[in-house]
Amino acid sequence: MAEVLVVVEQSAGAVKKVTLELLTLAREIGTPVAVVLGGPGAAAPLMDKLGEYGAAKVFTAEHDDLDGYLVAPKAAVLAQLIRDTRPGAVLLAATQEGKEIAGRLAVKLDNGLLTDAVAVSADGVATQVVFAGSTIVKSRVTRGLPLVAVRPNSVTPVATPASPEVVALDVSVPEQAKLARVVDRVAEAKGARPELTEASVVVSGGRGVGSAENFAIVEELADLLGGAVGASRAATDSGFYPHQFQVGQTGKTVSPQLYVAVGISGAIQHRAGMQTSKTIVVVNKDAEAPIFELADFGVVGDLNKVVPQAIEEIRKRR
């Protein structure tokens, strides 16, 4: 079977969940081969996890330049690797970085690309859900190899232990790729909650939550369910919650097992970011709110009563 190259994403020295999903998907369409790109020492802490999820081989590219500039150096190294090894397909995460790398690879290799896929079949046909979740599109790359960015939470990661062969690549980054220099990385407190796009539970609050202070009940419910906190644009624009947690058309796209929408009306632009969630639960005082059309379970009522009662009930059951 042809090798399927999986571009590894990591966060704080750990393999991101989306990469495990990509390895699982790669196994269905070929032989999974991981490639780690980062500063010196980036690969070692990731090896066990990559093996556990079935990587048959791991290419490691470690160099300060891969860490010190925006995606261009990574794209340069990957393009060379793809030319040298001619894999059957290349899978990346449909994150900001993954899509940016894919875009550069498409130009460098004169290759088509598909972004935001939720599935990829063995013959390279990718499924995408577009227009606020209303339309399903099946597409294929017609020039070059399937180069596909896959949305987080599209596949359930399954461990299949392997002992990967490790191949260290010689890295030399052309000057042309060193134009956008990262001069600082600043961590912003996000607490112990899972990353929004990777979380299996997301609890989001909207304008109906009423204030920044009152978002505490949204956070509390999220914490009890082990989830991440999201917000509608009305809530972020009103300053109730920071912008990076916005879900929707111009925010994050999430696809968790459980999405809880509290005080959110369900505008089409919000639905664009959460419509593919598996189970949807709603609390809204307006029985006509369009968000109820998506709900597997909805309570028509005041969130200030319903949510605290739910929190108390979950506590009781522990």
Add this chain to the structure above:
Amino acid sequence: MNIVVLVKQVPDSGAERSLRTDDNTIDRGSANNVINEMDEYAIEEALRIREAHGGEITILTVGPDKAAESIRKALSMGPDKAVHVLDDAMHGSCAPATSAVIAAALGTLSPDLILCGSESTDGRVQVMPHMLAERLGIAALTGARKLVVDGATLTIERQTEEGYEVVTAATPAVVSVWDTINEPRYPSFKGIMEAKKKPVQTLSLADLGIPTGTVGFAGATSQVVEHSKRPARSAGTKVPDDGTGGVQLVEFLAAEKFV
């Protein structure tokens, strides 16, 4: 500073959108077409830079006839002039082909700074700035929530999952912005009147020296095989809160094994 802002016309994301059944392209005929929202933030950022540092702002759009309306709307916010690449052969173009056309048009304008939105609300591809940077051999600073111009040095803050990165490059460069960067102004009446007289240059693919066979369906690097409407979710249980709504909600979550 010579600034070019990339503006794409898209079908309104707040309305029903669909693909054409004949050729799987976006149905622009029946849609209410608007400026890609993110691009308004790019225009606003350009105006602020011109106010602070002087210079000239050109709107660049690659799109069909109808896109002319969006160009006038963009000009009414304050930019000086526009270039509209208009060619029927573009219909069905993929992102890499579109990037080649935009790159060629940028070549005729020699900008110091190219501003664009972080993503378009129709395709949501988020790839254009890096494709352009790759083609033009210049830097791409993407996903800016803040942009500082200091002579020929550009510095952005880029939101990441862990926090933010500070990234810097020399001009010429392409910078893409998120909607957190500013609050776009509304066009004034004066702006709307003036926009009618601002120069809009229309270029064809031949003007740019691009063979028609490299774009459109003929030059596409990917292909939509089929599309279908996603079945609507069947609405589930909806209960009025009779004083036990919170408990019932948890009962549902427990039955679904989330609690």
